[in-house]
Amino acid sequence: MKPLGLPLIFLLAVGVLGVDRNNFKTCDQSGFCKRLRPFKPEKSQYTLNLDTVIVHGNVLSAEVTTANTEAEKKVPLWKYSLTLSALVDGTFRIQVDEADPIYPRYRTQLALDGEPKADGLQLVSKEGGKVTLTNTQGHKVLITAEPLKFEFLDQNGDVAVVINENSQLLIEPLRLKREKNDEDEENAENAVEVEEEGTWGENFKSHHDSKPRGNEAVSLDVSFPDADQIYGIPEHTDKFALRTTTSGEPYRLYNLDVFEYELDSRMAIYGAVPVLYAHGSKRTVGVFWHNSAETWVDVVNYADGTVVSSLVNLVTGGHKRRVDARFISESGIVDVFVMLGNKPADVFRQYTKLTGVTPLPPKFSLAYHQSRWNYVDEADVRGVDENFDVHDIPADVIWLDIEYTDRKKYFTWDSEKFRHPAEMVANLTAKGRRLVVIIDPHIKREAGYFLHEDATEQGLYVKDKDGNIYEGWCWPGSSSYLDFFNPAASKYYSERYRFENFPGTSKDVHIWNDMNEPSVFNGPEITMPKDCRHYKPPQDGQDGLASYWEHRHIHNEYGLWQIRATNEGMLERADHKYRPFILTRSTFAGTQRYAAVWTGDNAAEWGFLQASVPMCLSLAAAGVSFCGSDVGGFFKYPEPELMTRWYQAGAYQAFFRAHSHIETKRREPWLYEPSTTALLRDAVRRRYALLDFWYTLFYEHTLDGTPVTRPYFQEYPNEEETYTIDDQYLLGDKLLVRPVLEAGAKSVKVYLPGRDTNTLWYDVDSYQMHKANGYFNQEVNIAKIPVYQRGGSVVPRRERVRRSSTLMANDPFTLVVALDANNTAQGSLYIDDGETYEYKNNKYIYAKISYEPKQMTYTLVNPSAQFSSRAWIERIVIAGIRAAPRTARLHHGGRSTALQMTLHRGNDVLVIRKPGAPVSEDWSIQFAE
Incomplete structure (x- = not known):
């Protein structure tokens, strides 16, 4: 059967019949990326007005102008406001905005965990066309006035990060739309003719984007001297160490619902976290591009042998250790944080100081989760629950997908299949287990459905470009979407989680927010049109375009606003006594403060198991340590060997959940041959033995902000072989995990880091000791994946088998x-x-x-x-x-x-x-x- 009997057009759109790349834009099909990517001037058009420089407290403020020489008479003189702030822990912030915009440009609101803490900033000199500043830790900033350039120096006086060295800083000023017969001379200078292609609208397939504000893109280049590799900007299926993009597409950051997404791709999928880390033997540094609009990121690594880097190396006389990157966003302001490290753990901590850490999760959420689209009724849930006991497999959570609801109406139950939800939950909690149910952001447009009626009457929905309620298509059919930017909408939504408003739930029912990119089956790129309108707090004298934000401004932030409202509702339902567990698919900077993340709709193929490791490594480096993939693959059916290897790998990932598509063959652990079931049981039990180790790691993450799941180079930053390893990783600094990711493997290559420090590693099964000496071949059988404990560590374990973590x-x-x-x-x-x-x-x-x-x-x-x-x-x-x-x-x-x-x-x-x-x-x- 086809899911829900949806029309063929929608099945094609969401990829139920296979992903179609034609549904998603390339850079050339994204107007601003096509327009700005070729922008590579020899000299920056921006100049710092030295006479306007003021340093007060931790902030330098000044005026920046575009060049306006005799040869450039046709280019108007645009003025911009610049602030450079010194923040605690070796971090700086640069913000550049129009000095007097026609209407405010959007500034990302929710990514930061409060206002960053200030450090001291001292003006050292202002001479020779340069401004020199220093913070309290001895980092320096050199600002060249013309052409504008920022150089950030480490505590040794070496240049660590350079902004605008390649002159790709660009801020498209807001202008007024002028018709041909417009005779308003006052606005003539800032007006653009309507015929200018793409300025006021562009098309993609059958969709038209009206672009009422015109072009408003921003661009910035960042250079990392002495860097060997660059990491970050999840979520992609590419390698952990990012590769040069000059011969193909840039990396795209735009939260999208891509069913059965492609592997080895820079295409956008569900997450968009715009943070980059550059690492070399000298230092580790990072930049956080604080922008929630569609963003493309180009990378050039001068050591990777591409045409561009080869030419540069030829000119410079050999291997050049340097990586360049460039951010191009459709809207917003230039707002970038520079994190000066200097070790990997330092820069990871600096980022989580800005965007927050994962709060200590409830312990059960670190145990094993069993899910499927869908467990069909209460009897099915009871059968799954009982079979875990029959087959002596621990489990902590059963999940319900969209079919538990009354015809896709959230905060309701199917009155036939789930007639006694409170009793069902009580039966689970009696064994120490919990229930997770799904709540998506799309709301069914059905007369009599309380949520739709209330949202319509109270004006809580996102509006279309004409100011009417936006209607899209998702699982319920015709749907509208709550506008979480409206405080009234977030408050109303949060209140739906109260026990009296969601009968059948208790403190032991937790939440899954899916489809929150947001997914719109009949929308452009399977998401919401960019010219939809979102709430903006009213201000005196602001009307028209100044009275709302467009979806283009906030797109990557939308899911974050939903999970924040979910979190608030979960806290308030029990007077902030109990820690909630929330899973989200849409991911942005700051997501970690509210929810765990999984890698989305993968498939039962070895390639997706392999991709889960670098994907979660990249997310963990970007603050999201609570990451996992659908064990076994969401689509298709995993044969026994793949299923076994996926359970063994999942047991050592932070979020450990088996999940599958509605049309796949059932694959609960006991449905395989007894020999395979025994292997799956063993993998789950290994997870439970280490639950307190995991719990301790997450507690310590709240203290220091460093990832729970770590790349090798975090702990061994001078060991160059570790810089590109992404098929094995560390848990804290104590366990080394090398999942078996290949079919039929009799041995795997394991890299044991720490040669220079004489590190020892012990096989966790045999306690056999190995000296760190790089790669070696470890023999494996179907019952084993290589896991080692670092010499010099103590790991707590609990060896007794129980039904659930609560009973332990x-x-x-x-x-x-x-x-x-x-x-x-x-x-x-x-x-x-x-x-x-x-x-x-x-x-x-x-x-x-x-x-x-x-x-x-x-x-x-x-x-x-x-x-x-x-x-x-x-x-x-x-x-x-x-x-x-x-x-x-x-x-x-x-x-x-x-x-x-x-x-x-x-x-x-x-x-x-x-x-x-x-x-x-x-x-x-x-x-x-």
């Missing part, structure tokens, strides 16, 4: 101590109630664990904690021990107890059995030879 709360711990070359190790453990915000009231346990040859200590970081746990330490495994101690004694609470030890000489592992140490108090173990 008081289970004992095993501490796995992997020794480094100095016979030492460090680790940590975080514990709280797993679901409330009481940890903010010091109701949690956070302990540091340290091992040295003569003692092991467990010390509470917060000794005054008002939280205790009945969990205890039942086993300590010490790998890499050369000489076993003669005795070991536990010291706790003024008592000393002798401990039993067993030395396994075959792999140099010492096991301390049942030390009985508590997790709520300090303790130590003393060793004697």
